[in-house]
Amino acid sequence: MGRETIFYIAFIVSFAYFLSQSLYYLFLAIIGLFQSRKRTLESQEEDFSIVSSSHFTLPVSVILPAHNEEGWIVNSLKSILNLDYPEFEVIVVNDGSTDKTLEVLDEILSLEAVDKAFTDQFNSGKIHEVYQAKNYPNVTVITKTGGFKKAGAVNAGLNFVRYKYICVVDADTILEPDALLRVMAQVEKDPDRIIGAGSYFGLVNGFKIKEGKILEKSFSFNPLIAYQNIEYIRSFMSSRLSWSAFNAMPCVAGGFGIWRRDIVMKLGGYETGFSSEDIELTFHAHDYMIKNKRDYRIMMFPYYVGWTEGPSTIPSFILQRNRWQRVINETVWRYRHMLFNPRYKWLAFFTFPYFLLYEVFGVFFELGCLIILTWAWLIKMLDVKIYLAFLLFMALIQAFNSLAVFFVFIRDQKILRLRYTCYFILLSFLELFLYKWITLTAKMMGMFDYCRGVRAYEQYKRK
Amino acid sequence: MGKYYFELIRNADIVLITLNFGLAAVILIYAAIDKWSEGIRYRHLRHIISGLQTLAFKDDNSLINGCTLIMRKSTPFEFSDILKRQSKIPSGKFSSQLMECINDSGKIPGIERTAKKSMLKWRRIEAIVMLGYLNSANALGILEQSLSSKDSDISYFSLISLGHIKNAESAKILLAAVKNRTFAGSKIASILEHFPPVIVEILIKGAEGQDESLRVWSIKLISRFKPKQYANKISVFTDDASPDIRASACECLGEIGEESTKEAVKKCLKDNIWYVRMHATRALESILGPGSISDIAPLLKDDHWFVRENVKDIMVKHFSQARPFIEKFLGETDEDVKRDCVEIMDNAMKYHKAGA
Numbered sequence: 112m113g114r115e116t117i118f119y120i121a122f123i124v125s126f127a128y129f130l131s132q133s134l135y136y137l138f139l140a141i142i143g144l145f146q147s148r149k150r151t152l153e154s155q156e157e158d159f160s161i162v163s164s165s166h167f168t169l170p171v172s173v174i175l176p177a178h179n180e181e182g183w184i185v186n187s188l189k190s191i192l193n194l195d196y197p198e199f200e201v202i203v204v205n206d207g208s209t210d211k212t213l214e215v216l217d218e219i220l221s222l223e224a225v226d227k228a229f230t231d232q233f234n235s236g237k238i239h240e241v242y243q244a245k246n247y248p249n250v251t252v253i254t255k256t257g258g259f260k261k262a263g264a265v266n267a268g269l270n271f272v273r274y275k276y277i278c279v280v281d282a283d284t285i286l287e288p289d290a291l292l293r294v295m296a297q298v299e300k301d302p303d304r305i306i307g308a309g310s311y312f313g314l315v316n317g318f319k320i321k322e323g324k325i326l327e328k329s330f331s332f333n334p335l336i337a338y339q340n341i342e343y344i345r346s347f348m349s350s351r352l353s354w355s356a357f358n359a360m361p362c363v364a365g366g367f368g369i370w371r372r373d374i375v376m377k378l379g380g381y382e383t384g385f386s387s388e389d390i391e392l393t394f395h396a397h398d399y400m401i402k403n404k405r406d407y408r409i410m411m412f413p414y415y416v417g418w419t420e421g422p423s424t425i426p427s428f429i430l431q432r433n434r435w436q437r438v439i440n441e442t443v444w445r446y447r448h449m450l451f452n453p454r455y456k457w458l459a460f461f462t463f464p465y466f467l468l469y470e471v472f473g474v475f476f477e478l479g480c481l482i483i484l485t486w487a488w489l490i491k492m493l494d495v496k497i498y499l500a501f502l503l504f505m506a507l508i509q510a511f512n513s514l515a516v517f518f519v520f521i522r523d524q525k526i527l528r529l530r531y532t533c534y535f536i537l538l539s540f541l542e543l544f545l546y547k548w549i550t551l552t553a554k555m556m557g558m559f560d561y562c563r564g565v566r567a568y569e570q571y572k573r574k
Numbered sequence: 575m576g577k578y579y580f581e582l583i584r585n586a587d588i589v590l591i592t593l594n595f596g597l598a599a600v601i602l603i604y605a606a607i608d609k610w611s612e613g614i615r616y617r618h619l620r621h622i623i624s625g626l627q628t629l630a631f632k633d634d635n636s637l638i639n640g641c642t643l644i645m646r647k648s649t650p651f652e653f654s655d656i657l658k659r660q661s662k663i664p665s666g667k668f669s670s671q672l673m674e675c676i677n678d679s680g681k682i683p684g685i686e687r688t689a690k691k692s693m694l695k696w697r698r699i700e701a702i703v704m705l706g707y708l709n710s711a712n713a714l715g716i717l718e719q720s721l722s723s724k725d726s727d728i729s730y731f732s733l734i735s736l737g738h739i740k741n742a743e744s745a746k747i748l749l750a751a752v753k754n755r756t757f758a759g760s761k762i763a764s765i766l767e768h769f770p771p772v773i774v775e776i777l778i779k780g781a782e783g784q785d786e787s788l789r790v791w792s793i794k795l796i797s798r799f800k801p802k803q804y805a806n807k808i809s810v811f812t813d814d815a816s817p818d819i820r821a822s823a824c825e826c827l828g829e830i831g832e833e834s835t836k837e838a839v840k841k842c843l844k845d846n847i848w849y850v851r852m853h854a855t856r857a858l859e860s861i862l863g864p865g866s867i868s869d870i871a872p873l874l875k876d877d878h879w880f881v882r883e884n885v886k887d888i889m890v891k892h893f894s895q896a897r898p899f900i901e902k903f904l905g906e907t908d909e910d911v912k913r914d915c916v917e918i919m920d921n922a923m924k925y926h927k928a929g930a
Binding site: 126149152153157161162164165166168223225226299301302303494501503507508515517518521522527539540 | 579583586699727734761768916924
């Protein structure tokens, strides 16, 4: 086989890969277009006053795991305490913090150590103290050490929850006051079947916040943050919303995720052996429910429920994406039996192949394609015109995927100013040249670390 | 070959460039128009509401005439917005006459028609929700019909709309939905909870019926109204075969707090099912206060953790009455109970210190 034949095969494979990917995304965007509209209209007509004032509204236990979060915990906790919801409790898990997280918590809550009986049912590490807040009777603080990452911290909190639904919130996430209300209003329609639910959240970078309240939603113009915002919009408003329509949603995001407690208990809590916990738990829940032939739904909604801090420097961004890549690989490998298994329906034929092809092996296709093209151009096998035309093709496909979803977002979530909309559109066209390289690097490093057996949960430095 | 690929990719690029720029233009135009139209709509709505607010200070005749005129000029969207924002309009004389002027506006038949058979699903839902606020003559019939729609959204918003018509007839329809498992019992209960106490009689009938889900939710709802006159009727349910009914009955009796029902609740302290015992302890404490300790304290040795935790909380609350029992338990051999007693003493100190 000559060099030319190898090149043309690679060329056709790459072309087919990008075309199939964009068709897949287009399909997701079309479904997302309808789903987002439906959910938005539902929310407009909903009478939230019934939910917010009823004795029968399902109470929720909010678990807030925190590891060295002295800078963020005040805002995060206060945003939870400001929630407009009739009954909820908060379990803060101080997971081996070496900074002043506990002192900060004590300052807000006025903590008092209590002798509370509990049974440690999961992999949680070592639970040391249980504190009750004097100022807020519905807040409990637990201190623990012994590792097991965020999963271990959530597991520790699970030992203390009282209510049927749990809501896991990241310590760097600021919730909207109606976050629980909006999502639980949907869950309450069918609590027997809905076992998990998530909703859209974006990046808080650039916002003006005081005491857990968002004073101004001024989105950051830092390109790295803006690209992450575009990615979040793409992921939540198109992919997850569409997968949810087919009950094949693979990830209730860790930043804000609602789960039915009995199901999480049945799963044995969160899996601590993975680099991250959210995707694994969602796949695990699907697997458990299908194997036990139970009727269920795992839902995703387009309402903005909270805002989380995104990495604002390239090294911290790479660190985060490296971990995301590892957990995708770990999950795909663990649940490989789902692939094309008719029992798993849409999950087997629609979501799982996507993960395998575009999330696991995608990095090789994309990087391989760029390398082969550049190589062919350098050795004069490929005309510069074709080379540039192909690069443009890749950039335009990427931009189209973003713009299609961006339209859905603009139509239903009216939170962006016009100048930021223009900025998003401009950035969409340049994604391949400015942002794609960084994500590809992070993904490659994630692949490499996965193969080396790295399973750490690295936390990047907060600003 | 190379030329062929170039042509192929170039054509794909041209298509994509056209699509992308077209889409970008659509987004920008949409965002600009949306912002502009929203501003206009908001200003118009504010104008209508301030007009209605001004009318509140006029005499009855000019109020109805002025209001009817405003309503006639309003679009269905504005109409719906006004209904949802009734709280912004002064209450009293005006709010009672708002419905009258809405009825006079001549728009109700159109709304009813839309709610009944519009092909546009969300327009229909909007009309359904409006009917709930309007409570027109035909509203109940239309909503009852749409409640059984195959479309879950239409059915759900009919349920919500029925919740705005807070009368006995709509309560009956909602309770029938509990029976038919149209929606989760908790959802329907949260709607019925906001109804006036006149529905208690209907709930009592529901509690005496055959369907277990309806019975449980009826009893739970009765507890929200605390009707003392029905306490003895409820106490009969503590003998029911279903543990859910027994537990709900205890919960309800605790809420009512009628002393004549204490024996029925005490009986449930010995129930085989743990959650019945748990609700019985709470109910008895609610009825008898500190006087309940002698009956509740022995349950500190209960098999179930939740019952014990509940008893501990009650003993902390009424520590001086619980003290003799704690001293007795401390003299016994059961290490778990001893530990619980120490915990009660510890927490009681904090509880009473905080109270002081």
